[in-house]
Amino acid sequence: MLAILKDAVECLEKYRRNRTTAGKELYQNALDxxxxxxxxxxxxxxNVCDLLGFDPDYLREFLLKREYAxxxxxxxxxxxxxxxxx
Numbered sequence: 001m002l003a004i005l006k007d008a009v010e011c012l013e014k015y016r017r018n019r020t021t022a023g024k025e026l027y028q029n030a031l032d033x034x035x036x037x038x039x040x041x042x043x044x045x046x047n048v049c050d051l052l053g054f055d056p057d058y059l060r061e062f063l064l065k066r067e068y069a070x071x072x073x074x075x076x077x078x079x080x081x082x083x084x085x086x
Contacts, residue, residue, distance in 0.1 A: 001048050008033055008045075012063060034063050 008030040015027035037060075039046045049056035 001043075001051050004043060005048055005052065005054075009063065012066075034060055 011026045011030035012034070015023040015030075018024060018027060033045055036045055038044055041047070045060065046056040049059055
C-alpha cells in the first residue's frame with residue numbers, strides 16, 4: 001500500500017511539467033487517483049490512506065495544494081548603482 005502511495009506522489013512530482021505523452025498520462029493518472037474521493041476498490045486513495053493510518057482528506061489537500069500552487073516568482077537580483085547614495 002505504501003508503494004502505491006509513494007508511486008503516485010513521485011509521478012505527481014516527476015511528471016508535473018513533462019511534455020511527453022507517457023509522462024502526461026502518468027501524471028494525470030496519479031492526479032485522478034488522488035482527487036477521487038470514492039472508496040470503491042481496495043486500492044482507492046481513501047482506502048490506501050486509511051490502511052496506512054493517514055487522513056485521506058488532509059493528505060489529498062496537501063498533495064493538491066502542491067500541485068496547483070502558483071509557481072514561485074523568481075527573485076530579481078538587486079544591484080545598487082555604483083556610487084549611489086553619495
